[in-house]
Amino acid sequence: MNYWLMKSEPDEVSIDDALAAPKKTVPWTGVRNYQARNFMRDQMRVGDGVLFYHSSCPEPGIAGIAKVASTPYPDPTQFDRKSKYYDAKATKEEPRWMLVDVQIVKKIPLVSLAQMRERPELEDMLVLKRGNRLSITPVEPRHWKAIEKLLSRSG
Template sequence: MPYWLMKSEPDEVSFDDVLAAPGQTVAWFGVRNYQARNFMRDAMQPGDGILFYHSSCAVPGVAGIAVVASTPYPDASQFDAASPYHDPKATPDNPRWISVDVKAVAQGRYLPLTELRGVPELEDMVLLQKGSRLSVSPVTAGQWKRILALAGVADTVAAAAAGQAA
């Protein structure tokens, strides 16, 4: 199973917002970077694991664990002229931007970026590379397991995954 880190500004959509949403599921919208879009469109599948990361805030870090809950579909905000994510070049017949639904799985201990930087097993993580600003990036299985352990949710996530497989 592939794993991803997805960044959200908590004043836009926080992990607490996902937990409070019906079915603990929200649409991931507003991605306007082609590489991040391509990950969502071409590589993400329902059931893939997500590290839900709070960015552009006082203490950026991993706020929770989620899964991809849908196949990719056109991001409706690209067609909305009142949206800050409006794209006048996008049309319903030729959408440029993608959304996926994201479902909360577990909220463990908040893992600040400063702590992640000090974990040797994470030194190759895309998030921690100089100049990395992608809102969606791949995570290795080893990085995933280490972060679940640090957050204290490895057993909870394993139980949720076993329940989905049944």
């Protein structure tokens, strides 16, 4: 099993939006970075763990625990001319952008970016690296366990 941190802007899809969705599942649309796309397309498997991360908001941080709920499939927003994620070079025959569905397991008390930075065991986590802007990053099993431990203390 692999682990991932997936960033979502709460204005687009928040943890509460995902919880309110049918089967607590949302398609992870709008990824327009090739490395992040490749993680979804080539490495994610159904059942992989996901840290649902709120980004580009007043207090960024991990807002929930989720899992990958589908195999990759073409992101429909790339074909929608009205979408801000429209890609004129993408075709149904040769889609450029893929997504997976993500299912919320549980909402958690926010683990803020500041809290994560305070934890020595998380210091080399990719989301905390200077200059990292990727919306999807792999999470080491030891980092996943450290987050779980942190949550068990606070909950």
